[in-house]
Amino acid sequence: MVTYTIVAVLVLLFLMLIIYAIRILREYERAVVFILGRFQSVKGPGLIFIIPFIQTMERVDLRTVVMDVPTQDVISRDNVSVKVNAVVYFRVMDPQRAIINVEHYYDAVSQLAQTTLRSVLGKHELDEMLSERDKLNLDIQKILDEQSDAWGVKVSTVEIKHIDLDESMIRAIARQAEAERQRRAKVIHAEGEFQASQRLTDAAAVLSQNSNAMTLRYMQTLIDIAGEKNSTIVFPLPVDLVSAVMKHINESSNKA
Structure with missing residues (x-):
C-alpha cells in the first residue's frame, strides 16, 4: 500500500x-529564458520547454x-500655465x-514620456503649442525614441x-483673435483704397491726353444720370470747355 502511495x-x-x-507562446509573444540566472536565449512563438x-x-x-x-502641468516660455x-x-x-x-520597461517609457512632454513644451510659447502641434509631436517622438533605444x-x-487653458486665458486669446481680424480687415481695406486710387490716377492720365475721350466720358455720364429718372438733372460743364470759352472772352476783351 505504501509503495502505491x-x-x-x-x-x-x-x-x-x-x-x-x-509553455505555449502566442504569435506576438516571446520568452526571455534564463538558466541559473544567466541569459540563455529568446524563444517563441509556439511550444517551448523550460527545465x-x-x-x-x-x-x-x-x-x-x-x-x-x-495630464501634465506645463509652463510655456511666455509664462502661461497649461495642462x-x-x-x-x-x-x-x-x-x-x-x-x-x-526594470519594467512600460513604467520607464511612461515616466520618460511625462518628463519629455514637460521639457519640450516648456521651451515653446503658447501660440506655438496651439499652431505647431505636429512639429511638437515629432520632436517628442524623436527624443523618446532615442532615449528608449537602449531598452529595445x-x-x-x-x-x-488636449491643451487645457484657464478661462481668463481663453478670453484673452479670443480678444487677441478679434483684434487680429480687425487689423487684417483694415489692411485689406487700405490696400483696396490704394489700388483704386492708382487706377483712378491712370484713368485720369489717359483721359487728359485725348479730349475726345473726355467728351465721350462726359456723354456717358449724362446718359447714366438720365437713366436714373431723376426729377432734376444737373449738367456739368467740362473744364476744357469752360477754359476755351474764358479764353475766347479774354481775347475779345483785349481786342476791344
Whole structure:
C-alpha cells in the first residue's frame, strides 16, 4: 500500500513538472529564458520547454502598446500655465534588452514620456503649442525614441491630445483673435483704397491726353444720370470747355 502511495506521489510530481516545463507562446509573444540566472536565449512563438528549477522565463508582448500619458502641468516660455496630456504608441523590438536593460520597461517609457512632454513644451510659447502641434509631436517622438533605444523599445508615434487653458486665458486669446481680424480687415481695406486710387490716377492720365475721350466720358455720364429718372438733372460743364470759352472772352476783351 505504501509503495502505491509513493508511486502515485512520484507520478503526480512528474506530471506537475511536465506541466510547468511546457509553455505555449502566442504569435506576438516571446520568452526571455534564463538558466541559473544567466541569459540563455529568446524563444517563441509556439511550444517551448523550460527545465524546472534550472530555467526561468519572462514573457514579452511584441504588439504595439497604446499608453496614455497623464495630464501634465506645463509652463510655456511666455509664462502661461497649461495642462497637457498625450498618447504614446510604442512596441518592443528587442525582448532581451527590454527585460535585462531596464526594470519594467512600460513604467520607464511612461515616466520618460511625462518628463519629455514637460521639457519640450516648456521651451515653446503658447501660440506655438496651439499652431505647431505636429512639429511638437515629432520632436517628442524623436527624443523618446532615442532615449528608449537602449531598452529595445521603438516609439513610433506621439500625439498631443488636449491643451487645457484657464478661462481668463481663453478670453484673452479670443480678444487677441478679434483684434487680429480687425487689423487684417483694415489692411485689406487700405490696400483696396490704394489700388483704386492708382487706377483712378491712370484713368485720369489717359483721359487728359485725348479730349475726345473726355467728351465721350462726359456723354456717358449724362446718359447714366438720365437713366436714373431723376426729377432734376444737373449738367456739368467740362473744364476744357469752360477754359476755351474764358479764353475766347479774354481775347475779345483785349481786342476791344
